[in-house]
Amino acid sequence: MHDLDETDLEILQLLLSNARRPYSGIADAVGLSAPAVSDRVTKLQEMGVINRFTIDVDRSQLRDGIPVLITLDIASTGSDVASIKEHLLGDGAVEHVFTTAEADLVIYARVRDNDIASWLTDALDDDAFDDFEVTLLAGADWSPDLGETEFALTCAQCGNTVDSEGTATRIDGELYQFCCPSCETRFMEKYDRLQREAD
Incomplete structure (x- = not known):
């Protein structure tokens, strides 16, 4: 590897x-x-x-709504945060969605009119969130930088860091990293067993 x-x-x-x-x-x-x-x-x-190559569009150069930061208090009734995030990211107004440690969602969006409540209820189910807070933004800057980043690939089986002794395998189109061949073998055995049980 x-x-x-x-x-x-x-x-x-x-x-x-x-x-x-x-x-x-x-x-x-x-x-x-x-x-x-x-x-x-x-x-x-x-x-x-690297997941994909993309472009960073300066939307301030386009007529594309009012930039806002929305903190969404997810409903305590067991709403699925992952599906809410996916749904929001599919909305053309939303550029970024962040998840806080408290499981709130912070959304950077450009909303066409200033009626955020109506936009949210159109974008999400009524019971998906309990409350929200809006901050009107004067601008947004993004500075992609790796800083002091180090590589830390994680073993799909045990969670240890993958180093030069590690292996990788592609299963159903998705790449999995392993810290050692024995973890890869255990993962494959478990994967095959779950596949058989699902069929």
């Missing part, structure tokens, strides 16, 4: 600042050849470190 190193972090930082940066430019910056950079980016994608 490819050992993730400082060069991989440099490549990620360069791609964060400009995902369309040519591999030849990245290669000059990190001291590798363009094909070597391409190989590393492909490996980072296969490992699930």
Whole structure:
């Protein structure tokens, strides 16, 4: 398995600042050849470190609603936070959804009119949240940076950190990381057993 190193972090930082940066430019910056950079980016994608390449649109340049920050107090009646997040992210007005330690959702959105309550009840079921708080934003800046980040892939079986001794396997299109071959074997056995029981 490819050992993730400082060069991989440099490549990620360069791609964060400009995902369309040519591999030849990245290669000059990190001291590798363009094909070597391409190989590393492909490996980072296969490992699930890079999920997708996207663009950062400055919506202030578009007529796209009023920028607001909404803190949503999720209903204590057992509402599924994950499905609420997924539903909100599918709404064109929502750019980001954050989950707090208290299981509240903080939403950055651009709402077309200033009737946030109506927009929320249209976007979500009435019983999905108990209360909400709105902050009108004057602007929003985003600065993608890895800072002092280190790689910490987690074993899908035991939760330990995956290092150079680790393995990876793709199951039904999803890549799983393992700290050792025995964890991979145990995971596969459990996965196969659950598949048989489901059928």
